[in-house]
Structures are given as structure tokens and as C-alpha cells.
Amino acid sequence: MRLKLLTLAVALATISLPSHGEDLLDAYRQARANDPVLAQADAQNLATREGVPQARALLLPQINGSFGIQQVSGGSAAANSNTGALSIGNERQRTLSGQVDQVVFDLSKIASLQAAHSTANAGDQTYQSAEQDLYIRVAAAYFTILTDQDALTFAKASEDAFKKQYDQADAQYKAGIAAITGSYQAKAAFEAAKAQTITAQNTLSDAREALTQITGKPAGDLKKLRDDLPLEPPVPNDPDAWVQDALKYSPSVLSQQYTLEAAQHDIMVARAGHLPTINATAVRGETTSWFENVGSGGLPGNGRWGNTIGVTLSVPIFSGGATQSRVRQSIDQRDAAQDSLESQRRLVTRTTLNFYRSVLADIEEVQSGKAAVESGQKALDATRAGFNVGTETIIDVLNAIQTLSSAENIYSQARHQMVLDKLNLKFSVGTVEYKDLEAANALLQ
Numbered sequence: 001m002r003l004k005l006l007t008l009a010v011a012l013a014t015i016s017l018p019s020h021g022e023d024l025l026d027a028y029r030q031a032r033a034n035d036p037v038l039a040q041a042d043a044q045n046l047a048t049r050e051g052v053p054q055a056r057a058l059l060l061p062q063i064n065g066s067f068g069i070q071q072v073s074g075g076s077a078a079a080n081s082n083t084g085a086l087s088i089g090n091e092r093q094r095t096l097s098g099q100v101d102q103v104v105f106d107l108s109k110i111a112s113l114q115a116a117h118s119t120a121n122a123g124d125q126t127y128q129s130a131e132q133d134l135y136i137r138v139a140a141a142y143f144t145i146l147t148d149q150d151a152l153t154f155a156k157a158s159e160d161a162f163k164k165q166y167d168q169a170d171a172q173y174k175a176g177i178a179a180i181t182g183s184y185q186a187k188a189a190f191e192a193a194k195a196q197t198i199t200a201q202n203t204l205s206d207a208r209e210a211l212t213q214i215t216g217k218p219a220g221d222l223k224k225l226r227d228d229l230p231l232e233p234p235v236p237n238d239p240d241a242w243v244q245d246a247l248k249y250s251p252s253v254l255s256q257q258y259t260l261e262a263a264q265h266d267i268m269v270a271r272a273g274h275l276p277t278i279n280a281t282a283v284r285g286e287t288t289s290w291f292e293n294v295g296s297g298g299l300p301g302n303g304r305w306g307n308t309i310g311v312t313l314s315v316p317i318f319s320g321g322a323t324q325s326r327v328r329q330s331i332d333q334r335d336a337a338q339d340s341l342e343s344q345r346r347l348v349t350r351t352t353l354n355f356y357r358s359v360l361a362d363i364e365e366v367q368s369g370k371a372a373v374e375s376g377q378k379a380l381d382a383t384r385a386g387f388n389v390g391t392e393t394i395i396d397v398l399n400a401i402q403t404l405s406s407a408e409n410i411y412s413q414a415r416h417q418m419v420l421d422k423l424n425l426k427f428s429v430g431t432v433e434y435k436d437l438e439a440a441n442a443l444l445q
Contacts, residue, residue, distance in 0.1 A: 030216065035134060045123045095285065099281065101279060103279055111269040122254075135437050143416040148204040155193065158401055259341075276313055355428050362421055365418075419440050419443060
């Protein structure tokens with residue numbers, strides 16, 4: 001899987017990409033190639049999968065070779081073959097051997113291999129969740145920038161409107177046709193709007209850095225949502241169906257299920273400590289000894305190759321209670337895994353229902369927000385006309401400007417949040433795919 005990720009990164013690197021994500025898919029491609037969070041998840045998954053060959057290796061033949069040489073000084077006696085005299089000298093011994101060990105029956109090692117497979121499967125699901133999470137992180141960062149761009153635009157528009165109103169009120173005061181109170185009120189609103197513009201600019205800058213943190217490249221001009229967004233409810237339009245799919249396909253739930261499966265195998269590993277084990281051994285070796293004496297010279301020795309084949313049955317009798325303690329510990333860990341699975345199932349159920357309801361609420365908010373903006377603009381135009389003829393006060397105009405700015409912000413947030421919540425709904429179910437990002441990208445212009 002690491003190789004696949006590196007291959008994808010190389011492929012993306014050969015594509016001529018702009019210095020920023022022009023649209024959502026550009027941003028995702030850059031993130032896929034550069035995001036350290038996904039790369040970390042991939043490396044962790046590969047490390048977890050290495051537990052399978054390590055557990056399997058314990059069931060395969062173990063081959064070892066050895067070579068040894070030793071000397072016993074001054075404490076050995078031997079008869080000289082030429083003179084028959086007994087001489088005291090050094091005895092030397094050389095040993096060369098090869099050994100093959102094979103497990104015939106060891107239930108703990110078999111169960112450990114099964115647990116390793118379950119743990120690897122859990123790791124795969126965790127990595128799949130990280131892959132899907134990248135879709136959401138990129139989309140959330142992208143649409144946050146668009147929302148903050150709109151907020152800055154509306155803040156500047158409000159600032160200009162308040163400035164225009166302040167200039168008009170100040171001119172009326174200087175002309176002697178209005179009190180200075182109106183000028184002060186308009187100036188206060190104008191200065192507050194300037195502060196809001198500064199805050200909006202800072203917020204937008206941070207949002208751009210958030211996308212850069214994922215993609216590794218500065219964010220530039222991004223395509224925006226088109227005006228005519230489809231206001232369609234989730235399909236199927238049944239929250240229970242979404243929950244059932246989530247409990248069936250969610251990687252986070254599946255990961256916990258495999259973790260529980262691994263914990264159940266661990267119980268068998270612990271209980272196998274009470275069972276006998278059978279191991280086969282084959283050894284072929286040579287041992288050569290010879291005698292060396294300083295006064296009479298050395299005595300040659302002989303070495304011959306020998307074979308040893310055997311089967312060993314080991315029966316555990318008493319281990320001080322450690323085996324039974326490990327069994328109890330494994331059962332407790334299995335119970336904890338069951339509780340973790342149930343907790344994850346409930347969380348996924350809640351999250352799925354929340355995003356399902358959020359999509360429906362977003363649709364209504366978009367419709368209401370659009371109507372609020374239209375009404376707010378008409379109200380501002382009418383209030384300004386009334387102010388010019390003396391039927392409205394400066395406070396009425398300032399409030400109308402503020403109302404319109406608030407409605408525009410709410411409308412912008414609802415539009416972007418609706419698109420993001422549709423992706424979040426599929427992410428909570430575990431079915432969000434690249435084509436879903438393509439569908440969201442098709443809404444940009």
C-alpha cells in the first residue's frame with residue numbers, strides 16, 4: 001500500500017499542476033501527494049501488517065548453524081602413541097553443527113497468527129478511514145476559504161455602505177440640516193465595520209494556511225460555488241437506511257469489529273498456555289577433539305559427523321498462576337473491545353443521523369437565506385429612500401445595512417455547508433469516494 005501511495009505521488013508529480021488548487025480536485029490531488037497525515041496512516045498500516053509474517057514465521061522451520069572451539073589447559077592427560085608415556089597438556093575441541101526446529105503443534109502460535117490477521121484487517125480499515133477523511137479535510141478547508149472570502153467581501157461592502165452613510169450624515173450636519181448626533185452614529189458604525197473587515201481578512205488568511213497545511217502548497221484564487229445549486233435531499237430519503245449502511249460499511253466500525261476479533265484470538269493464545277506443545281528437531285553435527293603437549297608434541301584426534309532426530313512433548317504443569325492471570329487479562333481486554341465497538345456503533349449512528357438532518361436543514365436555510373438577502377436589499381433601498389425624504393432616521397439606515405450584511409453571511413455559510421454536509425453524510429456511512437468529490441467540484445465555476 002505504501003508503494004501504491006508513492007506511485008501515485010510520482011504520477012501526480014509528473015502532472016503540470018498550478019501553484020494553488022484552482023478547484024476542489026486540484027486541491028485534492030496536491031493533498032493526496034503531499035499530506036503528511038495520510039502518509040503517516042499509510043506507514044502505520046504497513047507496520048501493523050508486518051505482524052502477520054512475524055506470527056507466521058513462528059510456525060515455519062527454524063534453521064540455525066553453530067561453530068564452536070574450546071581448550072582445556074593443563075588438566076588433560078594422554079598416552080603418546082610413539083613412546084607410550086603419559087603426558088600432561090592441552091585438550092582442544094571443535095564443534096560444527098546445523099539444526100532444524102519445526103513446530104508440530106502449538107495452539108498459542110496458531111492463535112497468534114489468527115490474531116495478527118485480524119489486527120492487520122483492522123489496520124486496513126483504519127487506513128481506509130484516513131483516505132476518506134482526506135476528502136473531507138480538503139473539502140472543509142476549501143469551502144471554508146470560499147465562505148471567508150464571501151465574509152470579507154460582505155464586510156468590505158458594509159464598510160463602504162457605512163462610509164457612504166457617514167459622509168452623507170456629516171454633509172447634512174455641516175449644511176445645518178441635521179444634528180451632529182447622526183454624524184456620530186454613522187461614524188461609530190463605520191469604524192466598527194472597518195474593524196470587522198480587518199478581522200475577516202485575518203480569518204481568510206488563516207483559512208488559506210489551513211488548506212496549505214494539507215496540500216503543502218500556497219492556496220491562491222479558487223473557483224466559487226455557482227448560484228443555482230441543486231437543493232436535493234439525500235438519496236435514499238430515509239434516515240434508517242443511512243444508519244444501516246453506516247453500521248455495515250463504516251471503516252471505523254469495521255476496524256473495531258476486527259479489533260474485537262483479534263482480542264478473541266488473544267484469549268485462545270492465553271488459554272493455550274495450559275496445553276502441551278510438540279516440536280520436532282533434527283541436528284547434524286561433528287565434534288573433533290585433539291590433545292596438544294608442549295614437551296611431547298600433539299596427539300591427533302578424530303571427528304565424525306552424527307545425526308540426531310527427535311520429537312519433544314512439553315507439558316505445562318504449574319507456572320505460579322501466570323497463565324490463568326493472562327487468560328483473565330485477555331478476557332477483560334476482549335470485554336473492553338466489545339464496549340469500544342458498541343460505543344463506535346452508537347457514535348456512527350448519531351453522526352449519520354446528525355448529518356442527514358443537517359443536509360435537510362441546510363436546504364431550508366439556503367432557501368430562507370436567499371429570500372432574506374433579497375428582502376434585506378429591498379429593505380435597505382427603501383430605508384435609504386425614506387431617509388432622504390425624512391421619514392427614516394440614520395439609525396434605521398445603519399440597521400438595514402447591518403441586517404443585509406448578516407443575511408448575506410448566513411446565506412453564504414448555508415450554501416457552502418450544504419455541499420460539505422452531503423460529503424460528511426457519506427463519510428459517516430463510509431461510502432464517500434472520489435466521484436463524490438467530482439460531483440461537488442462540478443458545482444464550482
